[in-house]
Amino acid sequence: MKKLENTISAFVGKSHEKSHETTDPQPVSETTSPAAAPATTDCDVLIVGGGINGCGIARDLAGRGWRVVLCEKDDLASHTSSSSTKLIHGGLRYLEYYEFSLVRKALQEREVLLKSAPHIMWPLRFVMPHDPSMRPAWMIRIGLFMYDHLARREVLPPSRGVDLRQHAAGAPLKPQYKRGFVYSDGWVDDARLVVLNAIDARSKGAEVLTRTRCIHAQRGTDGWVATLEGPDGAHRTVRARAVVNAAGPWAESFLRGVAHSARGEALATKSLRLVKGSHIIVPRLFDHDHAYIFQNPDKRIIFAIPYQGAFTLIGTTDIEISGDDPGAARIAQEEIDYLCTQASRYFDKAIVPADVVWTYSGVRPLLDDASGDPSAVTRDYLLESNTTAAPLLSVWGGKITTFRKLAEDAADEVGRMLGQSGAQRPAWTDGAFLAGGDLSAWIGAPKRPDEDFERFVAAVQTKYPWLDAALARRLSRGYGARVAELVGEAQSLADMGAEVAPGLYERELRFLQAREWAVSSDDVLWRRTKLGLHYTPAEREQVAIWLQANARQD
Structure with a gap:
């Protein structure tokens, strides 16, 4: 810990100096910096939006050989895609609304x-x-x-x-x-699902630009010219044959304020209903591994789900919102009261607002279908093609469970608009592993996903006996087969660098910076991992200070 203390002291005392002292080698950089990139880039497809749909589409298109650039104004999955109920599910309650196809x-x-x-x-x-x-x-x-x-x-x-x-x-x-x-x-770990899609997209040639806002997109007959603004304020021009609008809650505003047609016609033909879904986290309410689905008197449902070992996740609400900044949505006291009250109808021990240790809210961009009840608005997606000039594909709605199919349909449609059929550039993601998902090198042929993972954890512990059981399981959960890339040649915990916070070592932080676009402590603690929930404010601050002191200079 002495080296870490010296690093923090140096940063606090001389904020303009950066500490690069480390016990482990820097991982090879795979992250492209907008500031270091050329002033103009040519590509086939520019994707606006780094949530699950944007990253899923980037992965699929890149895997078919298209030249792809994706820009996201914040961090990957920093809004809706990290604020779901974290379920891969069919949507049992949608049967009541006759959404059989969905x-x-x-x-x-x-x-x-x-x-x-x-x-x-x-x-x-x-x-x-x-x-x-x-x-x-x-x-x-x-x-x-x-x-x-x-x-x-x-x-x-x-x-x-x-x-x-x-x-x-x-x-x-x-x-x-x-x-x-x-x-x-x-x-599903929703935020990591987004990052794994982005990693796959990059490995297949896509350029993924985080903290990079599309501030203007001009449509011509044969292509688009977009201006991107990077985190340092520098501008960059991207010339693309097609644009995919996967901006989620900002999809409508992108068409109304950022994208422009040479002939002046309106590009926005659909409207979104922005519905806030909020969740609360409370200390663990039960010891078994099942989740609950509770029916409420208002005909809605809520879930109570085991979360991060020590907690229970309860959600969600459906509150229609308005405003220019969906990213500013936060849980209201009325929502906390509602979730506590409804859960307390079932649990023997009453849940009260004072039990809540953390909350999060996300805004679902639902296609306006004129339903009066926000809970009844369809969760299905619509892909809208516009080929009156250079191709434009807008993604409306959707849910995390169907992201892969949405991306496949979107890639088919983009290919069609660019003159390449599905037979020429066929779909490929059905049956393909996401980054770190192929465990066969560790355990042999896959059998059942849950059993495969337990065998994988045992293999990791055998290969790295110096990792304690809890750390080995956490790294296995987060990185899958990529754990070997993270650990590298380390032979002991000392080789992992200083322990910046409990169970979080410098080597992992450098890996997240170099391989997963992590910049801030929020990126690390709430999206790449959920360690923020387990740390004290002081421990979270330690991580923030380390990241600032060791910011990458690309």
Whole structure:
């Protein structure tokens, strides 16, 4: 710790000096700096937006051989895509709105995704306590039967009834809940899912520019000329044959204020409804590994999900919002009260606002379909093509579970607009691994994603016996097979550099800077990892100081 203390002292005392002292070699840089880039770049496709849809589309297009540039005004997944309920699910409640096509599409994607990245996604069983005042048992059984059979399952077990008086999931609940139903869906680290797509895109030739805003895009007959503003304020010109608008909550405002047509026609033909979804995190409410889905008197549902070992995640709300800055959305006290009240209807121990240790809110960009209830607005996506001049594809709506299929459809459409059919540049992501997801070099042929991951953790512990069990599991979860790149030639914890905060070493921080576009402590603590939830304010500040003192000079 002495070296770390010296580093922090040097930074605090001389803020203009940068400490580069380290016990481990700097990882090879794979991150392109906008400031160091050429003044003009030519590409096939410029993608605006670094959330799950933008990064998924960049990955798919780059894998088909297109020249891709992606720009994101903030960090990857810094808004909606890191603020989901973190589920890979079909959307059981959407059956009530007759969204059968959406549910089927999402159910088909569950196992495709689970197999592609078993380190950041895994199966999860959900318990629905039966409240006769909400929905009759026969209706729930019909819904679950459809949920089981709308798409083929190989990994996830079917639904079943359960006696909560005998099942472990009944213990934390009020004694009035005697019956329930159990069904399957999946869990995902949403922010890491975005980063893994961006890593794959970069490995296939895409240029990914974070903290780089598209401030102007001029459309011509044969192409687009866009001006990008980097984190240092420097401008850069990108000439692209096509533009993909994947700006999420900003998709409509991008078309109205940033993108311009040479002939002056309006480019925005759709409207978004911005719906805020908020979540609360409380200390762990139960010891088992199942999650809960609770029915509320307002006909909505909320989830209570095991989170980061020591916590329970409860959400979400649906609050329609307006305003020019969706990124400024924060949870309201009324939402905290609502989530506490609804969860307390089921749990024997009441949850109160004072129990809340953290909150987060995201804004869902839902296509305006004239539904009165925000909960009823479709979560399906629409891809809108505009070929009156240089191609423009706008992404409207969508949900994290269907991102891969959305990206595949978008890449097909971009190819069509650019004169290349799907047969010439075929789809490829169905069955492909995400970065770090191929564990075969460690465990042999894959079997079941959840079992494969446990075998992988054991292999990591065998290869690196000097990593304690908790750290080995965390690194395995975060990086999958890429853990070998992170650890490199290290032979001991001393080779990992100073311990900047509990369980977080300099080597990992440098890896995140060089390989995963991490710049700030928020990038590291709340998106690349969830360590911020486990650290004290002082420990979080230690990380912030280290990152400032060791900022990359690209």
